[in-house]
Amino acid sequence: MGENMSVPRFGWSRRSGGDPSLFEPRELLHAYENRSTREVRGSGELLIEIPLSDASILEITILDPSADWIESRVRGLCSSLDNIDRRAQRVLRGGFSIGWIELESERDGIIDYWENGVNNEYPLAIMWNGNAWEEAPNT
Numbered sequence: 001m002g003e004n005m006s007v008p009r010f011g012w013s014r015r016s017g018g019d020p021s022l023f024e025p026r027e028l029l030h031a032y033e034n035r036s037t038r039e040v041r042g043s044g045e046l047l048i049e050i051p052l053s054d055a056s057i058l059e060i061t062i063l064d065p066s067a068d069w070i071e072s073r074v075r076g077l078c079s080s081l082d083n084i085d086r087r088a089q090r091v092l093r094g095g096f097s098i099g100w101i102e103l104e105s106e107r108d109g110i111i112d113y114w115e116n117g118v119n120n121e122y123p124l125a126i127m128w129n130g131n132a133w134e135e136a137p138n139t
Contacts, residue, residue: 022052023082032078040065048074059100069106073128080133087135088113088124096122
């Protein structure tokens with residue numbers, strides 16, 4: 001002991017017994033509001049990049065960059081992603097991380113999980129329930 005421990009920049013989820021969460025809602029929303037970047041790709045899609053506490057980037061693609069629902073749904077995603085990811089990690093046994101997220105419409109999207117160290121992926125359909133994003137039934 002006796003060593004100084006660094007203080008994490010981002011929040012600790014109380015629900016996980018103190019394990020750090022990359023997707024803690026307040027911290028993710030803060031990163032989105034203050035440090036995210038936006039770019040319209042050559043394909044016409046909007047790419048939003050949100051820097052995370054581990055120096056990785058959360059990529060969110062919106063198919064229609066002119067849609068009027070983008071702000072509310074991305075904010076909703078920031079609030080919902082921690083719960084979605086925790087459930088997915090239990091099913092995937094923790095060996096996967098989010099590769100990218102695509103919001104196809106104001107009600108439907110996909111979170112693409114990539115297996116760590118292997119070329120394997122697991123797409124997870126999500127839907128807007130009127131208040132938050134959640135895993136779509138039968139995915």
